[in-house]
Amino acid sequence: MDNYIIKEGKTIAIISYITWIGTLIAYFMNNEKRNSFASFHIRQAIGLSLFSMANSIFLIRYIGFWATGFIGFGLFILLIIGLVGAIQGETKKIPLFGDIFQDWFKGIA
Secondary structure, three states: OOHHHHHHHHHHHHHOOOHHHHHHHHHHHHHHOOOHHHHHHHHHHHHHHHHHHHHHHHHHHHHOHHHHHHHHHHHHHHHHHHHHHHHHOOOOOOOOOHHHHHHHOOOOO
C-alpha cells in the first residue's frame, strides 16, 4: 500500500479502535473520502465491536461471568493488536478473525 494512503488514513484507522463509538465515527469520516487503509481497519474494528457486544449481552447469560471475562480479555488483546497495527501503518489482520472480518464486512467502508 502506498505511504501517502497510509499516512492519510492513519488517524481514521486509529479512531476506529476507540470503542464502538469510535468505530462509528471513523466509518462516517471515511465515507467522505474513501481510504483503503482506513477501510481495512474499520472492518477489523467493526468485527471486534460486534463480538464484544455479543460477548457482553448474550454469552454472559449462557456461559457465565468468568468465561465471558476471559473471552472479553482475549478480545481486548486482539483490539490492542489491531490498534498497534494501525499506529505502525500496517494492514496486518488480527489473529483468528481477521480474514473473517475482512470477508464479512467487505461491503462496509
